[in-house]
Amino acid sequence: MASQGLLGLLFLVLFVLSIGTTIGANSQLSPDYYQSTCPDALSIVQQEVAAAIQNETRMGASLLRLHFHDCFVNGCDASILLDDNATFVGEKTAGANNNSVRGFDVVDNIKAKLEQACPGVVSCADILAIAARDSVVYLGGPSWNVRLGRRDSTSASRDAANAFIPAPRFNLSALISSFSAQNLSVKDLVTLSGAHTIGLARCTNFRAHIYNDTDIDSSFADSLQKICPFTGNDDVLANLDYQTPTCFDNFYYKNLLNKKGLLHSDQELYNGNSSTDSLVQKYATNNNVFFQDFAKAMIKMGNINPLTGSAGEIRNNCRKANMYYV
The missing domain is CATH 1.10.420.10 (Peroxidase, domain 2)
Structure with missing residues (x-):
């Protein structure tokens, strides 16, 4: 009986720890994530987004769309920003993205400003999430507290982008299935x-x-x-x-x-x-x-499978994993 009690207690502890680990991964995303490590991060992104939309109004929608198309492919990890390399074909030429997604230069500009202010701190995935919110607000829409702390993937997949991004031809059933696959x-x-x-x-x-x-x-x-x-x-x-x-x-x-x-x-x-x-x-x-x-x-949506903790990396260049960065 004693051994059964100990086993039961051990199982309960392991169960609680497993729940804590799962919750912990999500709870690492916080609106205050960069408060001490890069206090000007939000204002830098906001300024660059405003300048980009002032230059071309369409850019607001483009930045919002980048965040959508990123999160629907293996989570919000900035994989959509990666260029092709010797190890994978990226997502930029997937059916839903080819000759369509845009705003990469704006993200590059934002990243460059952030690297000057606080090198190696703000992820490209978080840039996309903040820029999406700021674009909506600039064009008259609602605001929200963006939860931050995502890290960047080191790979991308055109096949996954083709499989998971909903297409303009989809009927309602296909749309529902596509969103359901992301727990939406x-x-x-x-x-x-x-x-x-x-x-x-x-x-x-x-x-x-x-x-x-x-x-x-x-x-x-x-x-x-x-x-x-x-x-x-x-x-x-x-x-x-x-x-x-x-x-x-x-x-x-x-x-x-x-x-x-x-x-x-x-x-x-x-x-x-x-x-x-x-x-x-x-x-x-x-x-x-x-x-x-x-x-x-x-x-x-911004909480779809984020990389947190020691997973992924903080890219120095949003177009390349750090191992390829020069």
């Missing part, structure tokens, strides 16, 4: 899709929707067909939110109610499914609720 809910899907209230999309990504789908306003489709023919002009751009494309607001959802979502995947959120339709209606009528839920969802 249907509500998170609808809320985070609101990021499409800013930014642009290429003709090649919305062509099928404006020519083949029936769940689109005919006059809206006609107007888009004038700039995006059935063949050619693949790189012609259109606003994801045709009404207020440079303002972070809830017009994205209002557009969906009127069957004026630019992408097939956008309009799928309001297409007869009671759970997603009700959320679209809620956000379309209440901008404050959308802002509150978006901030919460961004914090949740």
Whole structure:
């Protein structure tokens, strides 16, 4: 009996320790992570993001998108920033990223300023998370306390990017599955899709929707067909939110109610499914609720499998693992 009691106690201790380790990995992310090691980190990122958006308004959406596409591939570890090398093909040429994701030069500039202020301290993964928040705020959206302390991966995977980043052609079922794979809910899907209230999309990504789908306003489709023919002009751009494309607001959802979502995947959120339709209606009528839920969802997304503690590294150059840095 005594030995059984000791075994039970040992099992309980190990169980508690295992829970503590799991919780500890997540709890290492903190809004105050750089308070003592790089106190100017947040202001440096904010200043550089503001300058980049002032130079090109579209850059706000681009920086937000970098954070999304990074976190959906093996976690928020800045793998999307890595260039190809002799050991792997990176994520920049994956289907969802090739000739599409941008903002790498802005991240380089931010990293250079941070390296001057506090060398080897602020990770590229945290830069992406902060820059995403600052971009949303600059364009009129909500703010949130970004949890920090992520470390950077030393490798990337184009195959993983092709497998995990949701595509514009996805139907609702595929979108739900894609978000579920990241432990994000249907509500998170609808809320985070609101990021499409800013930014642009290429003709090649919305062509099928404006020519083949029936769940689109005919006059809206006609107007888009004038700039995006059935063949050619693949790189012609259109606003994801045709009404207020440079303002972070809830017009994205209002557009969906009127069957004026630019992408097939956008309009799928309001297409007869009671759970997603009700959320679209809620956000379309209440901008404050959308802002509150978006901030919460961004914090949740930013916590997808971060590298913490001694995992990964703090890259000196966001494009290269330190072993390749010269």
